[in-house]
Structures are given as C-alpha cells and as structure tokens.
Amino acid sequence: xxxxxxxxxxxxxxxxxxxxxxxxxxxxxxxxxxxxxxxxxxxxxxxxxxxxxxxxxxxxxxxxxxxxxxxxxxxxxxxxxxxxxxxxxxxxxxxxxxxxxxxxxxxxxxxxxxxxxxxxxxxxxxxxxxxxxxxxxxxxxxxxxxxxxxxxxxxxxxxxxxxxxxxxxxxxxxxxxxxx
Amino acid sequence: xxxxxxxxxxxxxxxxxxxxxxxxxxxxxxxxxxxxxxxxxxxxxxxxxxxxxxxxxxxxxxxxxxxxxxxxxxxxxxxxxxxxxxxxxxxxxxxxxxxxxxxxxxxxxxxxxxxxxxxxxxxxxxxxxxxxxxxxxxxxxxxxxxxxxxxxxxxxxxxxxxxxxxxxxxxxxxxxxxxxxxxxxxxxxxxxxxxxxxxxxxxxxxxxxxxxxxxxxxxxxxxxxxxxxxxxxxxxxxxxxxxxxx
Numbered sequence: 001x002x003x004x005x006x007x008x009x010x011x012x013x014x015x016x017x018x019x020x021x022x023x024x025x026x027x028x029x030x031x032x033x034x035x036x037x038x039x040x041x042x043x044x045x046x047x048x049x050x051x052x053x054x055x056x057x058x059x060x061x062x063x064x065x066x067x068x069x070x071x072x073x074x075x076x077x078x079x080x081x082x083x084x085x086x087x088x089x090x091x092x093x094x095x096x097x098x099x100x101x102x103x104x105x106x107x108x109x110x111x112x113x114x115x116x117x118x119x120x121x122x123x124x125x126x127x128x129x130x131x132x133x134x135x136x137x138x139x140x141x142x143x144x145x146x147x148x149x150x151x152x153x154x155x156x157x158x159x160x161x162x163x164x165x166x167x168x169x170x171x172x173x174x175x176x177x178x179x180x
Numbered sequence: 181x182x183x184x185x186x187x188x189x190x191x192x193x194x195x196x197x198x199x200x201x202x203x204x205x206x207x208x209x210x211x212x213x214x215x216x217x218x219x220x221x222x223x224x225x226x227x228x229x230x231x232x233x234x235x236x237x238x239x240x241x242x243x244x245x246x247x248x249x250x251x252x253x254x255x256x257x258x259x260x261x262x263x264x265x266x267x268x269x270x271x272x273x274x275x276x277x278x279x280x281x282x283x284x285x286x287x288x289x290x291x292x293x294x295x296x297x298x299x300x301x302x303x304x305x306x307x308x309x310x311x312x313x314x315x316x317x318x319x320x321x322x323x324x325x326x327x328x329x330x331x332x333x334x335x336x337x338x339x340x341x342x343x344x345x346x347x348x349x350x351x352x353x354x355x356x357x358x359x360x361x362x363x364x365x366x367x368x369x370x371x372x373x374x375x376x377x378x379x380x381x382x383x384x385x386x387x388x389x390x391x392x393x394x395x396x397x398x399x400x401x402x403x404x405x406x407x408x409x410x411x412x413x414x415x416x417x418x419x420x421x422x423x424x425x426x
Binding site: 028029032036043055113140141144145146151153155 | 221222223224225226230233255258259260261293294295296297300301302303340341343344348355356357358359361362363364367372373374376377
C-alpha cells in the first residue's frame with residue numbers, strides 16, 4: 001500500500017509543462033466526468049419519459065383533464081373540502097369532496113379513516129371512478145404538509161389571523177402543482 | 181488531498197480525532213435525545229408521533245450524505261488511485277446502509293399512525309429503497325472477486341452510477357406527486373419547522389454525523405491494520421521460503 005502511495009504522489013513536472021500529452025490521471029478524470037454527464041443525461045431522459053407513470057396520485061383537475069375511463073384503479077389526492085364530510089350511520093360509509101382549489105371530486109369510502117383525516121387536511125385515496133364521476137375509494141391515506149409546530153403556536157397563529165393567509169398561500173402553491 | 185493519502189499519516193491524525201469525535205457523539209446524542217423525547221413539544225397535527233422525526237430525518241440525511249462520501253471516495257479511487265479512497269468507500273458502505281435501513285424502518289413506523297400505511301410506492305420511498313439496494317450491491321460487489329482490487333474497481337463504478345439517485349431522492353417530493361411531504365428544512369423559503377423542534381433535530385443530526393466520523397475511523401483503522409498484517413505475513417512466508425531454498 002505504501003508503495004502505491006509513493007507511486008501515485010502528484011508528479012510536479014505535470015504542472016510545469018502543460019504541453020505534455022495527457023497524463024493517465026487526467027484521462028481517467030475526463031472519463032469519469034464524461035461518464036457521469038452521460039449517465040445524468042440518460043437518467044433525465046428516462047425520468048422525463050416516465051414522468052406520468054411515476055406520479056403517485058392525480059389531482060381533481062388532472063382527473064378531469066385526462067378524461068379517465070370509469071373502472072380504472074387509480075389514486076387521487078387533494079384537500080378535504082370544509083363542511084363536505086357526510087357520515088352515513090346506516091352502512092358506515094362516509095362521503096367527502098376532495099379539491100385542488102380549482103376542481104372538486106366527490107369521494108365515497110366505507111371503512112376506517114386515518115386519525116389525521118380532517119376537513120381542510122390533505123388526503124390520498126385509492127379506488128375507481130364510477131360512471132357518475134364519483135370516486136369510490138377502497139383506501140384513504142392522510143397526507144400532511146411540511147409544517148411542524150407546537151399546538152400553542154398553531155393556536156396563536158390562528159388567533160392572530162396569520163394562519164389563513166399563510167395556509168392559503170401554501171395551498172394555492174400546492175394546487176398549482178397538482179394541476180400541472 | 182494527496183497528503184492524507186498516506187495510511188501512516190492517516191493513522192496518526194485519526195488517533196487524534198477519534199476520542200473527540202466519540203465524546204462529541206455521545207454528548208450530542210444524550211442531549212439531543214433528551215430534548216427530542218422530553219423537552220420538545222408535540223406537533224399540532226401529529227401529536228407525540230412527531231418525535232420519530234428526530235431519528236428518521238437525521239438518519240435519512242446521513243443516508244444521502246454517506247452515499248455522497250462513498251461516491252466521492254470512489255471517484256478519487258478510480259481517477260487518482262489513492263490507496264485510502266477504496267478503503268474509505270468500503271468502510272462507508274455498511275454505515276450508510278444502516279442509516280438507510282433506520283430511515284426506512286422509522287419511516288414505516290411513522291407512516292402507520294400518520295398516513296395509515298406502513299409503505300407506499302411513491303417516488304420518495306421507492307428512491308430511498310433503491311439507495312438501500314445500491315449500498316447492498318456495493319458491499320456485495322466489493323467482496324465478489326477473488327482479486328480484491330477488481331472488486332473495489334467494480335464497486336467504485338457502481339457507486340458512481342448510483343450517485344444519480346441522490347438528487348432524485350432529494351427532489352422526488354418536488355418533481356412528482358408523493359404521499360411523503362416536501363422538505364421542511366433544506367428549502368428556499370427557510371425552515372418550516374418551529375425553533376423548539378428544529379434545535380433537537382439539528383443536534384441529533386450533528387451527533388449522527390460525528391458518529392459516522394468515529395465509526396469510519398475505526399473501520400478504516402482496522403482495515404489498514406489488517407492489510408499491514410497480510411503484507412507482513414506475506415514477507416514472512418517469502419523469507420522462510422528463501423531460507424529453505426538456500
């Protein structure tokens with residue numbers, strides 16, 4: 001090991017005479033750099049080609065834009081519309097509307113909702129779109145945002161009125177992304 | 181960089197750093213865990229479950245950081261043939277794999293109460309699982325050849341190929357719709373996390389980082405010593421053969 005360390009010590013004449021032909025180290029450096037650039041380009045092409053397939057869920061606007069055929073299994077995501085949750089005590093099902101703040105989809109679900117499921121909260125539902133444009137979910141997951149704070153701070157923000165402006169601004173950003 | 185390629189000089193510097201990095205790791209871990217589990221508040225949405233974040237997020241950061249170090253060491257090994265670079269890559273792989281494993285398992289434990297799912301195949305989770313496979317592949321490839329240097333070379337190329345995955349993981353939550361939420365700390369608008377929660381998170385991250393430094397030094401040191409012993413044994417065998425032939 002020591003021997004190879006001495007062997008590979010930087011040869012000082014390399015810098016002194018730039019006209020010398022490319023050293024092996026220089027050539028390997030360019031080879032690795034070129035390899036990484038090619039790989040990066042290949043990965044970028046693959047990912048842009050697969051862009052639609054890598055989406056975990058569609059927003060309501062995308063669902064309408066794509067004119068999804070009824071009966072296909074897919075996931076939709078968005079925010080639960082305030083005051084839209086209706087629980088049917090008879091058969092234990094629940095209906096609510098999911099919005100990306102420009103379009104809405106009605107979702108029905110029978111089963112246990114996640115603890116974090118609330119109005120105004122993000123959800124991702126998996127299921128099928130029926131002929132009436134109602135999304136029949138077989139699974140509902142809660143999606144939370146990137147904000148973390150103690151409850152007192154959340155209350156204080158709500159009281160001071162900063163909560164809504166902050167929250168709405170964020171939601172609008174999100175909806176633009178969903179609709180993209 | 182060339183100055184530190186000498187294993188003997190590395191051993192001297194490592195002996196100076198190790199007690200400090202080990203002491204800092206333990207101190208920060210104790211302080212960080214106390215702040216994270218006891219002092220920091222519950223989240224307004226997630227309640228007490230948020231405390232998993234203090235292990236999950238630093239582990240995930242380290243999974244990416246260690247892989248970046250692994251890829252950097254592999255590039256140095258391929259281009260400049262530094263004797264220590266291959267060893268550093270080899271020593272980093274299991275540490276990074278452990279961090280990735282911790283990130284994946286704590287993520288599952290966190291996902292169940294919050295999302296109501298242990299696992300989903302969204303872009304973030306899938307790309308981190310692929311990172312875990314790259315670590316595994318690197319470890320397998322390093323020891324797959326009779327001739328150790330060929331294995332190291334193959335593993336170094338694999339490490340560079342896998343480096344493409346690192347930016348994909350980082351921006352997967354922005355490029356695609358994912359169940360995983362976007363970044364809270366490393367983002368343009370500044371952290372979206374309250375200071376009382378940010379402090380323990382950063383302390384835990386710092387302790388994970390010094391842990392990596394400490395374990396990397398330990399692993400590198402034993403690897404260097406093992407190779408020296410091999411070399412010694414080889415010369416002894418050669419000497420005794422020469423003595424016989426005389």
